[in-house]
Amino acid sequence: MLRQRGILLPAFDIYGGAKGFYDFGPVGGRLRSRLNQVWLDHWLSMGDIVEISCPTVTPYEVLEASGHVGEFSDFMTVCNQCDEASRADTLLEEHHPNPDALSKSELQNLLGEFNPPCPSCSACDWSEIEAQNLMFSTTIGGGSSGREGFMRPETAQGMFTSFPSLYRHFRERLPFGAVQVGKGYRNEISPRQGMIRLREFNMAELEYFIDPNQPIAHDFSPWSTMNFNLIDGEGKAHHLSLVDAVEMQLIRHATVGYFMGKTYDFLLGVGIDPDRLRFRQHASDEMAHYASDCWDVEIEGSYGWVECVGIAHRGCYDLEAHEKATGKTLRARREFSEPKIVEIDGWTIDGGTAGPAFRADAGQVKTIVESFDSNVEFPTHVTLSDGRILSVGLEHVKRVQKTVKETGEWYIPHVVEPAFGIDRILWHVLDHAYVETEKSGEPYRMLKLSSSIAPVDVAILPLFEKDGMDDVANEIHQRCCQTSGIVSLYDASGSIGKRYARADEVGVPICVTVDHQSVEDGTVTIRHRNDGSQTRIFIDELPFF
């Protein structure tokens, strides 16, 4: 039905398709863009969050610093008979409970032991396992001056590299956040599971920058009477309010808990069934090494429980990595409540001797020397950022002993990141909205989509295209179309019953039927999708006018 009704379709279908790529069709296109917009509005309404947009093509250095060049990979093996590449862990799923946690050599041993058949040609003849980076790589520019780059694997890096302009925009006051909605890319070795594992996907991420020393008084009152399904890092289920879970340190950071609540509100608002939603904490060996807490939102649907959102406390990992790689400062300043008196006992360089001795390197030498404590002994060696080693003698330096008043300090902000897989959420929105019943012995299919994201807001149905009914219907259609943000569908073919059924299939919340009486007295029938109820009203009383 998704394909036939133009909601989701395999991309490049007339060319035989391409695995891991989907089209959002004539109906799905607006569903996707409305879901994106509801997501954006949801976060922008917090008042301290802005939207940014960064390129998808990303230079090598940026993704090297973020760790993606080194670590964003899967273990691949190629069938020696048919040349089809497969993920080694996927091949071994029947032989190990958790093969994606295994190392390369462990996988190699298991592959040798069980020698599973190729899913493509059934041969059992595998090449040696290799780590395959999952980024789409490309070249920026032409000729030998071309520069290596990748399609971004996530939108998050753009928010980190934009930290200086965000900090300026918010007039140097934390906390603040930035969101970005856009494409992410992951060159899966052998994509399966339709919309769940795509090579090009729609992401929506929020990076929220906080001062780790300044607890935020989040308002948990919207969720005070609600208990959430929480599975902790050991797999134990809890049924608790958010504020209790934060207080008992099951959720290890209040901001993580707060975003769990906000995420819950968003998902319910777009039609996710709360009974098929749970929060699952990462086990400590599953979590990225820099993260101090991470909760997935898992939603149950036709593929079982699927991770659709991740809410992670990333510490200062990302900003620190980009600081190291660029030498630029990505910090915020906090003022002390009262100035601190600091005794300094250390060293600086003597300009008169160090200048001529170290020339262009004098600045770097100064920074290093000033980081020494008082008991260092000269001469000593210092290592410059390019790896050169210089000898610094007592004649190049001066002892510094003074008392200074410091009013504040610079620190690297911490980041809490809710990251949303829009395609996976959309898949489950459709799954949870889908209702199949029977009408006169035939299956009857309906999408009970929330009116906040329904791709068509109203269908206008003239009973017949004659006797002025088509004119009245067309006029209503045009007036609906003129209404900002309303999409109207004019449908004149087939019986009214068939047209209702077609509208129900793509989740149109209301249908407006124009009949003979409409031409005479300006009334129409409104029919509501969810309960099939019909009422007769004047045209001017339609909800969009």
Place this chain on the structure above:
Amino acid sequence: MLRQRGILLPAFDIYGGAKGFYDFGPVGGRLRSRLNQVWLDHWLSMGDIVEISCPTVTPYEVLEASGHVGEFSDFMTVCNQCDEASRADTLLEEHHPNPDALSKSELQNLLGEFNPPCPSCSACDWSEIEAQNLMFSTTIGGGSSGREGFMRPETAQGMFTSFPSLYRHFRERLPFGAVQVGKGYRNEISPRQGMIRLREFNMAELEYFIDPNQPIAHDFSPWSTMNFNLIDGEGKAHHLSLVDAVEMQLIRHATVGYFMGKTYDFLLGVGIDPDRLRFRQHASDEMAHYASDCWDVEIEGSYGWVECVGIAHRGCYDLEAHEKATGKTLRARREFSEPKIVEIDGWTIDGGTAGPAFRADAGQVKTIVESFDSNVEFPTHVTLSDGRILSVGLEHVKRVQKTVKETGEWYIPHVVEPAFGIDRILWHVLDHAYVETEKSGEPYRMLKLSSSIAPVDVAILPLFEKDGMDDVANEIHQRCCQTSGIVSLYDASGSIGKRYARADEVGVPICVTVDHQSVEDGTVTIRHRNDGSQTRIFIDELPFF
């Protein structure tokens, strides 16, 4: 100012930047997404247009069929001294009036004659000119089963390959259209001119499918009293109404003229100055060979007159090219007003002999034989789609002579395409909104942005953050934030005059000031950007509540 205020910034700036890539910052991000949304709403309100969304990664075959693999290229030469690549035509701009119209050998001759200096190192030592394809290339999948692909150079191909689902969605009734807003990629050899020539850009395209035999009665009345600046294909200026220009065949197709009007409305709606906008017709040697008419919208700004929109009648070129490449039918059916009686005198295959003789090829042979007219002589040769040639004898065929009644026919729809460069339009929106005056001897800068796209809708300014003013201001800010689609900025630092100036710089239409009186009687001052006028109103009278 664009950079400092977070509107547009060089991307990957902390990594030294990457030419041809821009970030939309904390202010520019929402400006971009609002412009996209206004564009979408503008076209969706026509009532016969839907939004779709297709992948940006595109398999080789699709872009080979569209002509991009063969023709989407620039002539490149590389400096033998510094390895920097340059466009040959750009190097020769001082030596020829129109170097981008020259062939490779003409460019090679001129390059040899004038030997211009390298813009990067000033050496005059160039490699032989090569055609460099401008698509970012990549590999889909891993190992030797990986498949060649590109980042799409335009969004249009997605609409063409989606024709079957569009045709089904519109219940097989033309005309209809599909729009797509998203990224396009062009791996420029040496990008210059900032936002005008990007390697990754924001596009918005409409493909409108029409029956060439069925003229559409477009309503030109919205523009009946307006004269447009039209430059014809010979460079001659006209000042005419659209309907007159269509009637005198200056604009060669009514649908092209209609979309020129709709495009004009969109551009004025987002703040483009009508006096710095003109329509320029492509000269016949400038137009793509398949196009029958093409008009650019040029907008004047800091880079002179720049092409920002192209409105082209593309004939049946695209659908035909994809039909040929895939063997799939991309056609619409038109019913005759009365059935046609057709005398058929030709051939078909004799299944009894042709089946065993041609086996799997029999279907293809049948199609070819049925396209022969009656006077062909057998045996004859037929060429299959894969290039193999078969001999078909008289024993394989049967003469067909019959009279049939045909009620309609299949045809390839024609396409009219308005294609918008969102970044270029956004650049000119900023350019035309920018006003620089003086205040107390200092330059005073303002963006008079249309409220339909202003990135911040309102700024809330407490006179001081004490005596309850901060509480009242925060409450107003939160209420504005809760209002769907409204972005509010809370700004408490510096004098009120400085905060007005900061708000004016990013084009905030209104500021709300909270002072001592506000705490007492619930009134605030509203200050309007464009004229600086101030009025005192009750909080509940604010336009967003």
